[in-house]
Amino acid sequence: SPSPRGKIRNISFGGDIPWDEFTIVTAKDIPGANYVALILNDQPYLADGFVNHAEEPVLLIAHRDKYLVEEARRNVRVEVEEQPAVFTLEESLAKKAIVWGEDNVFKKFLVDKGNVDEAWGSADFIVEGEYETGAQEQLYIENNGAIGVASPGEGVTVWGSMQCPYYVHKALVKLFDLPDEKIRIIQTETGGGFGGKEEYPSLIAGHAALLAWKSGKPVKLVYDRAEDMVATTKRHPSRTRHKTAVSKDGKLLAMEIDFTIDGGAYCTLSPVVLSRGTIHAGGPYSCPNVRIHSRAVATNVPPHGAFRGFGAPQSIFALERHMDKVAGVVGLTPEEFRRRNFIREGETTATSQVIRERVDMSGLLDRALQLSDYHAKRERFARENSRSNGGQFRVKRGIGFATFMHGAGFTGSGEVYLQSVVSAEATIDGKIQILAASTEIGQGTNTIFSQIASEALGVDFDMIEIVQPDTGRVPNSGPTVASRTSMVVGKLVESAVTALKQTLFGAGLLSERYTSSDFRAACREYVTRFGPLKTSATYQPPPNVYWDDEKYQGDAYGAYAWAVYVAEVSYDELTYEARVEDFVALQEVGRVINPVLAAGQIEGGVAQAIGFTLFENVVWKDGRMVNNQMTNYIIPTPVDIPPIRVYFEENPYAYGPGGAKGIGELPMDGAAPAILNALENATGASFTHIPLMPETLMERYEQERSLVQG
């Protein structure tokens, strides 16, 4: 669309193009419902008379020669009668134009614990702060893409790069108005996701399938990088306001938090992103009075969506910057202030969840500060930085940290609604197949499931086969998101194979002490004698979990991972470059199932978070990303990343497979505030917005210099 918002007046097909050779699909060709079924169903597959963002799909073109497709696209002219639009969350909140519903608000939450209003009067200090985070592109190295085959007789089959085959399935059932069994979605090898292939593939899969439906031929639809960056989802930009009451001995008395995220033009997953951001906004602290107001608002930019951390990196950035600020006002070191407020077993989070597991944030903090040589460096940098004022050193150094937690699995009653299922089936040649919709996207699902199954059965790894996620074959084990694959789905793998083993025991084919080859023989015997041997496990919530969706109070997550991250930075006063020089990531994630994969998750997440903090700046113009290339949207390269030193504390979780908790999103949360806390230590300047680019540092420095020179 030539405009970010408006009525489509006309579509014309010009140029010297043999248009009759092309398949062209518009909203009128859609056999079923023209929306991407997700939460509110407000996003159309193809704009029908109106566009709400400049990258909105209006029509689809296919041809057997892909070079001609691009030439044809350039000769399609969409005329739009422009209407007022909003591009930032401030403009949306100010109702500069109403672009969605009655008030531009997709979703609101209120968390209210204790009585915040009564606490202000008795406070020795009240500290306020405002913090902002920008959009961030997932930038999986393999772009989004799908292949569709479709016909009214046979139904629809789509192969594609995706995280959640059953999301795509649900959406295509509506789009084509076909029964469940006529839609088949197969996940092919997927080159990274990070949330960027959570909801967006439903759109691409639908587009490929619509073209296949109309043309009667298989259609392959693969985005190039520029299109992927400009049109697909990004991390929600956010603004967080904190008002905190503290006593003179440094105890948190009340926290009032106002959290807003920019959802883009359609609702998509924003309510859920907002939920996670809201619940994590209070962090790993015990505070008797907490009130969190949050909202997701509409703007005329492409919908923002899932990205590792899912709202939590935004609200945790604000909180952990703010905690350093509060500590300074109270006159305590950042570590001492946090120690006085860390949540302990038996205490409650912002949603009044009683922490029943063993948690030792103070112990984690001690170890992380020791591993990073924090105290000695803090002292040394202070000495050296003051000398740098005399012109000896132009590079200043600093060290800072963040303390945080991340809940694993779906929020509140989410896992209960999902009712995930995993099956295990023994084959005639004595192998155990694991059937789940959980996808391998590089994070190691297949390895972890093989490990869990072989460990639960006590058989060799190579006897376990992970079946390709195919909705025609595997049950719905839920989406591959929310740090839930190892902890929640892995537990179902464990239960399903255990049931299979019990069946063999029950049939008298297996004795208590068995070898891998005994097990293989027992499977063969069973299948030969009785037919297929298949067992399933369905999600069961841990006992005593209670969640109130209305009041947003209760047990938000079954388990949390706990962490302390320490960043050491340098800041070059001549080039205005800030660099992370060393990074310590210490976390307690239950039992570590696979040390190599677990460390790989943390390192990768920290690198993405470093990008989020210092490199990745989405430049917007009239609702469009204008730096939609890897040439000018910069992610960290091999020379930009410091040593990332990863350490685990293991504290087995009773309801995870072999004691494991979720891990995938955690590393995205803590690096940004740790880095900015370190930069404040280096420069004395307090920055409250990320990405923090050299330009901002330059402005700040120039300003200070002009003040000094008077």
Next chain:
Amino acid sequence: MNKSEVSFKVNGKAQRVEVYPMARLLDVLRQELQLTGTKEGCGEGECGACSVKIDGRIVNSCLVPVAQVQGSEIRTIEGVASDDELHAVQQAFIEHGGAQCGICTPGMVLAAVDLLERNPQPTEADIRTALAGNLCRCTGYMKIFESVIRAVDNTRR
């Protein structure tokens, strides 16, 4: 634009293709020769996922019009392992978590192999510099560096 014939060698084998002369070498390798190990990440020479060697020099195949490789020797990721044995770099990537989603991996492996051919005893700084043209979004690079270091150790043994 008309298609024309281009001849070159890929992994030691002579190839002749009928293609648009300005077609990207990347597309010709993947679509005409079904050598899909070479990946596309950005299409503008930034990410290195499409790295191949042309006459011994490592390049981004998304930036090379196929007409330019007439008569050249090309080595792709498919030519790195010998018959049944992986290259030491490939083996180390498997053992030390050097690959996650795998899309940057062919380019990373080729860049690392290229480095070791030029400099069998690289320092970590050498490794970082040699891989600077290859972007990875999954690993944070730590396990890639570790894999290359281990490959050096294994080659030495």
